[in-house]
Amino acid sequence: MDIGQIFVDLAKGSGFAQLGIQWQNAVMIILACFFLYLGIKKKFEPLLLVGIAFGILLTNLPQASDADLIFHPEWWTGDEAVKHGVNYLNVLQHGGLLDILYIGVKTGVYPCLIFIGVGAMTDFGPMIANPKSLLLGAAAQLGIFTAFILAIVFGFGPSQAASIAIIGGADGPTAIWLTKSLAPELLSAIAIAAYSYMALIPIIQPPIMRLFTTKKERSIKMEQLREVTKREKIVFPIMVTIFCCLLLPSVAPLLGCLMFGNLLKECGVTERLSDTAQNALMNIVTLFLGISVGATAQASTFLTFDTIKIVVLGLVAFSLSTSGGLLFGKLMCWLTKGKINPLIGAAGVSAVPMAARVAHSEGLKANPSNYLLMHAMGPNVAGVIGSAVAAGILMAVFG
Amino acid sequence: MLAVVESVSIGESFALAGVSMSIIMAVLASIMVLIYLMSGAFKLIDKHNPALKAKIDAFFSKKKNNASEETVTVQEDNKNIATARGSCGNIVLNNVTDREAAMIMAIVADKMQTPLNELRFKSIKLVDDKNLDK
Numbered sequence: 160m161d162i163g164q165i166f167v168d169l170a171k172g173s174g175f176a177q178l179g180i181q182w183q184n185a186v187m188i189i190l191a192c193f194f195l196y197l198g199i200k201k202k203f204e205p206l207l208l209v210g211i212a213f214g215i216l217l218t219n220l221p222q223a224s225d226a227d228l229i230f231h232p233e234w235w236t237g238d239e240a241v242k243h244g245v246n247y248l249n250v251l252q253h254g255g256l257l258d259i260l261y262i263g264v265k266t267g268v269y270p271c272l273i274f275i276g277v278g279a280m281t282d283f284g285p286m287i288a289n290p291k292s293l294l295l296g297a298a299a300q301l302g303i304f305t306a307f308i309l310a311i312v313f314g315f316g317p318s319q320a321a322s323i324a325i326i327g328g329a330d331g332p333t334a335i336w337l338t339k340s341l342a343p344e345l346l347s348a349i350a351i352a353a354y355s356y357m358a359l360i361p362i363i364q365p366p367i368m369r370l371f372t373t374k375k376e377r378s379i380k381m382e383q384l385r386e387v388t389k390r391e392k393i394v395f396p397i398m399v400t401i402f403c404c405l406l407l408p409s410v411a412p413l414l415g416c417l418m419f420g421n422l423l424k425e426c427g428v429t430e431r432l433s434d435t436a437q438n439a440l441m442n443i444v445t446l447f448l449g450i451s452v453g454a455t456a457q458a459s460t461f462l463t464f465d466t467i468k469i470v471v472l473g474l475v476a477f478s479l480s481t482s483g484g485l486l487f488g489k490l491m492c493w494l495t496k497g498k499i500n501p502l503i504g505a506a507g508v509s510a511v512p513m514a515a516r517v518a519h520s521e522g523l524k525a526n527p528s529n530y531l532l533m534h535a536m537g538p539n540v541a542g543v544i545g546s547a548v549a550a551g552i553l554m555a556v557f558g
Numbered sequence: 559m560l561a562v563v564e565s566v567s568i569g570e571s572f573a574l575a576g577v578s579m580s581i582i583m584a585v586l587a588s589i590m591v592l593i594y595l596m597s598g599a600f601k602l603i604d605k606h607n608p609a610l611k612a613k614i615d616a617f618f619s620k621k622k623n624n625a626s627e628e629t630v631t632v633q634e635d636n637k638n639i640a641t642a643r644g645s646c647g648n649i650v651l652n653n654v655t656d657r658e659a660a661m662i663m664a665i666v667a668d669k670m671q672t673p674l675n676e677l678r679f680k681s682i683k684l685v686d687d688k689n690l691d692k
Binding site: 286287290291293294296297298300301304305307308311312316317320388390391394395398399402403406407541544545548549552553556 | 567578579597
């Protein structure tokens with residue numbers, strides 16, 4: 160027995176040896192550590208970014224043999240999978256841990272479950288009290304379609320362009336739901352861009368707000384919202400589900416789950432379910448979603464020029480969505496003779512409640528007695544509906 | 559079912575973006591109209607059938623009242639309980655649940671930029687808008 164040879168074989172089979180050959184994996188590991196730093200130290204959407212970063216770390220640690228792999232991207236986005244569909248029996252029999260968890264992403268189950276939790280945490284009261292805020296939520300989807308045009312100009316295919324454009328909706332689960340069907344090969348880049356921009360809202364939005372509005376407009380105080388009755392809150396999710404799902408059946412998974420979660424919260428007889436949807440379910444799904452989306456970020460698909468283009472287009476989409484909301488807010492301000500503060504239009508991007516908080520704090524800076532939070536929550540939750548409808552339209556056209 | 563679009567020219571992308579944006583605007587505007595109709599319908603019902611309104615209000619406020627009653631009971635029970643070390647004493651809650659009171663205290667502390675344990679709250683009362691008008 161050659162002891163020396165055993166050591167040589169062990170060294171050759173180790174991940175360290177593979178790291179020397181596959182330098183791209185080393186870059187991805189450094190990138191994962193950077194995302195972990197952003198999540199933990201800078202608190203950029205830590206609940207998801209930490210999971211995504213750890214998924215990137217796990218999937219890019221080189222393995223000597225195929226049997227040791229924790230995730231097999233070729234099973235999901237390879238030519239065979241594209242032609243004949245995913246072989247779920249193979250995944251269940253031979254898949255690694257992250258392959259199993261990824262089933263929830265591929266089938267679109269996780270984003271829908273997250274929407275149940277979001278619905279259970281959302282109060283549609285401010286929107287019902289001021290239904291005009293729905294128009295602001297619609298206007299703030301402008302960035303999605305402008306980014307779609309730009310993505311086509313940049314040379315992306317229509318399905319890829321649609322997936323990139325949805326970043327402008329500032330809604331992580333919606334972006335994942337659409338991308339897993341239209342462009343699964345871009346999933347990690349799009350998910351990371353979407354969540355990063357959601358975390359960066361307090362940095363991205365204020366300069367745009369100041370650019371499009373005057374101090375006088377930002378100082379506008381809005382009238383107190385009327386009280387919304389309990390029965391209005393109960394009827395609302397049922398009514399919206401019936402109307403929207405009949406009109407656009409492709410929005411049913413997202414909007415249906417959002418409204419179901421909200422009904423659990425409002426109906427008053429399912430408190431246990433509402434509590435589970437808001438806490439336990441949300442936490443478990445976030446855990447699985449983050450780590451399995453991160454696993455798709457393999458060096459071969461992530462370290463490309465396309466990723467840089469996606470990051471740039473995502474920023475453009477997000478900024479244009481904010482601008483669209485603000486411009487429509489200005490229009491409504493003019494039409495109502497100064498009764499609407501245009502800042503609440505910027506909250507039309509669906510990052511709840513961060514965008515509303517930013518609008519509120521900008522209003523406070525302009526006028527220390529100006530409390531816009533509840534007014535901004537209307538367009539904010541309308542934005543969630545708006546981005547779900549936008550995703551439904553793109554799915555109907557390209558899915 | 560729509561036919562799947564496999565290629566899009568730049569001109570078509572403009573048209574598609576315009577149509578999609580119009581659909582979103584139309585869908586959300588329709589929801590807005592539905593909300594106005596719903597609120598209007600409820601107002602009409604309340605106006606023409608006050609008995610039904612009272613019944614519905616009683617049904618929905620049942621839960622809230624129960625919570626308020628619980629709050630009062632807790633306060634009465636607390637009278638005989640010794641306060642914790644460092645505590646400023648008791649607080650009187652009028653039609654406010656413990657949960658609401660905790661949130662109000664946290665918001666006040668945050669706005670004043672003062673630690674919560676350095677503030678003393680004597681009472682928190684729910685002010686009814688109707689009473690303010692009077």
